[in-house]
Amino acid sequence: MNARRAALGQVVAAVPLAVWFAMPLVPIVLWAVAARWSWPAALPQRWGLTGWREAGAAGLPSAMARSTLLGLAVACLATPLGAMAGRALGWRLTRHSGAASLVLLAPIAIPPFAVATGLDTLVLRARLPGSLAVVLVLSVLALPYTTYILRAAYTATDPDLELQARMLGAAPRYVLRSVTIPVLRPALVTAAAMAFLVGWSDYVVTLVLGGGRLVTAPMLLASSASGTGNEPLVAAISVASILPLLAVVAGGVLVRRGRQGRRPAAARCRHEW
Amino acid sequence: MSGDLRLESVGFRYPHRDRDALDEVTLGVAPAHLLAVVGPSGSGKSTLLRVVAGLLRPDRGEVRLGDRSLLEVAPERRGISMMFQKPLLFPHLDVLDNVAFADRAAGVPRARARAAARGYLDVVHLADLARSRPRELSGGQEQRVALARALAAHPQVLLLDEPFSALDPELRATMHALLEEVRAAFAPTTVMVTHDLAEAAMADTIAVLDEGRVVQHADIDALYRRPASITVARLLGGFSELAGTPVEGGYDCHLGFVPAPAPRAGEPTVVLVRQEALQVVDEHGPHAAASGLVVGSTRAGTRQVAKVELDAAAGAGPTASVLVELPPGVAPPVGHRVGVRVTGTLVHVPKPSADLESRADVDRSGEGAVDGALVRDRQ
Numbered sequence: 001m002n003a004r005r006a007a008l009g010q011v012v013a014a015v016p017l018a019v020w021f022a023m024p025l026v027p028i029v030l031w032a033v034a035a036r037w038s039w040p041a042a043l044p045q046r047w048g049l050t051g052w053r054e055a056g057a058a059g060l061p062s063a064m065a066r067s068t069l070l071g072l073a074v075a076c077l078a079t080p081l082g083a084m085a086g087r088a089l090g091w092r093l094t095r096h097s098g099a100a101s102l103v104l105l106a107p108i109a110i111p112p113f114a115v116a117t118g119l120d121t122l123v124l125r126a127r128l129p130g131s132l133a134v135v136l137v138l139s140v141l142a143l144p145y146t147t148y149i150l151r152a153a154y155t156a157t158d159p160d161l162e163l164q165a166r167m168l169g170a171a172p173r174y175v176l177r178s179v180t181i182p183v184l185r186p187a188l189v190t191a192a193a194m195a196f197l198v199g200w201s202d203y204v205v206t207l208v209l210g211g212g213r214l215v216t217a218p219m220l221l222a223s224s225a226s227g228t229g230n231e232p233l234v235a236a237i238s239v240a241s242i243l244p245l246l247a248v249v250a251g252g253v254l255v256r257r258g259r260q261g262r263r264p265a266a267a268r269c270r271h272e273w
Numbered sequence: 274m275s276g277d278l279r280l281e282s283v284g285f286r287y288p289h290r291d292r293d294a295l296d297e298v299t300l301g302v303a304p305a306h307l308l309a310v311v312g313p314s315g316s317g318k319s320t321l322l323r324v325v326a327g328l329l330r331p332d333r334g335e336v337r338l339g340d341r342s343l344l345e346v347a348p349e350r351r352g353i354s355m356m357f358q359k360p361l362l363f364p365h366l367d368v369l370d371n372v373a374f375a376d377r378a379a380g381v382p383r384a385r386a387r388a389a390a391r392g393y394l395d396v397v398h399l400a401d402l403a404r405s406r407p408r409e410l411s412g413g414q415e416q417r418v419a420l421a422r423a424l425a426a427h428p429q430v431l432l433l434d435e436p437f438s439a440l441d442p443e444l445r446a447t448m449h450a451l452l453e454e455v456r457a458a459f460a461p462t463t464v465m466v467t468h469d470l471a472e473a474a475m476a477d478t479i480a481v482l483d484e485g486r487v488v489q490h491a492d493i494d495a496l497y498r499r500p501a502s503i504t505v506a507r508l509l510g511g512f513s514e515l516a517g518t519p520v521e522g523g524y525d526c527h528l529g530f531v532p533a534p535a536p537r538a539g540e541p542t543v544v545l546v547r548q549e550a551l552q553v554v555d556e557h558g559p560h561a562a563a564s565g566l567v568v569g570s571t572r573a574g575t576r577q578v579a580k581v582e583l584d585a586a587a588g589a590g591p592t593a594s595v596l597v598e599l600p601p602g603v604a605p606p607v608g609h610r611v612g613v614r615v616t617g618t619l620v621h622v623p624k625p626s627a628d629l630e631s632r633a634d635v636d637r638s639g640e641g642a643v644d645g646a647l648v649r650d651r652q
Contacts, residue, residue, distance in 0.1 A: 160359065161361050163348075163355075163357075164355070164357060164361040165363070165374070166328075167354055167426075167432075168374050168375040168422065168426045169349045169350075169375045169378045169379055170349055170374070170375075170378035171349055171378070174378050178374075178377070178378070182365040183363070183364060185365075
């Protein structure tokens, strides 16, 4: 009886949450499959895939591919760096954690447009390729998120767990592969997803440092939205832009649920007596 | 499976600290022997284990296993297993995979490693929990798995860092029995850090650490009968410290004349008396060596110990207090006057050179220490 009541409570709590997330998406989903939708009609008067055809012609597939690669590159860079910083902060391996936190937070404390414009000058002087500069700067912007997610995970994990593995004959690389990464897996997945989203959804840094040559999904969306007022086109690009984010969130939820079903999360490493 | 472990003049200081955590530590453990390391908190016990394990590198000195120096050997290659205070089971592995971990790290195929692990789980009587997850185990079961896992690494030396301290007394007794079984079956050279003197009594020898130095290394009997210093006596507990004045053939103290083989003429000292060596008697009876006031009592299980403040005695200075173990049924109330009699052999005068710190303490109170002497029956 209690279990049923708890399940019912979860559903009741989930409904407003779903409405909160879905409400802004409903109009663009409808627009993406509409050929004509005039005010004050509640639903489109004519359905069609005009928006998707125009988005394809505008270069949506290649922009999506660039955004995905950008997100993956940022995740690949910011996650291990965040793990290293999170380890140092979470296990208090540094005596200057306050200063380290300040350095890590600085990129998101300053408005990104100012950061991007300032860095653009430096990047030009350093003759760095634009796409590489975009990846590096976005990785720095993603670092606070990955660091703080992994710092929490490290704090909840006993540092002696790694020492125990070494005292059982495991070399450091084996410890990393067989103990550290499996124990921190949920936090690593979450951090990587956050970093991916930072890379995927960025507009300002890509625009300024990419010099307009690196056309990603958000850039295509922005240029379409500021253009002729072609709502089906804008809606199709918007919907397409959301799909990878939904995939990341769904993947993260599945990983967490699967892990919780099999065993406790990393926080369980602190043993209770 | 066991090796001869030796530490020679080992010194270690943590960064940004102003004193050594280990200072000139020299210790040896014979193959298959169990050494217990005791000492107050912060005395360097766990640091000592971590140096032996290779988790800390000593600033000076040598650590040897047999004729091999371990200083340049990585922790995972030393042939040493360590059990920490917490079981530290890997939460993402089941019990069997936890025990099979060392073999897997050595490259043994999973099926073979798991088959071997079953044997070690049998040793700790947990074969039926092989598929369980660590979170499903009780504290005692977790420590038994941790012990099986440590043994499965085939260590020459087993290091135990207060592994049973968080268990309740009944579980601790079970673990002690299990440890004896394991020692009989595998005979690893074992070093165990503990705060529990009863646990330390399992050991072949006990090393007492204080401020990073070994102040005594002896068997339990010698430790209780002849503590090398006042520090050791205080750590063991149950000793009373009495100021003694040398006289011909012994010392005068609050308990009267205490004979000693070679008292140092002219130098006052501290006489240590075990609580079991004293008895409460009638204040005016013929056996009372001294009399005083019961000022407190403590109970540990069925044993009760009274604290008696002895009257000032001629030649022995102002009042002093002694601990007296009471027989069952005898419990003089606080405020009651009693006589005290010395009945046993556990009276000792520590060597002055054995404990500079203690001598300094004594010196501050205007007393001194002289050569050691175990005092026999003074009846």
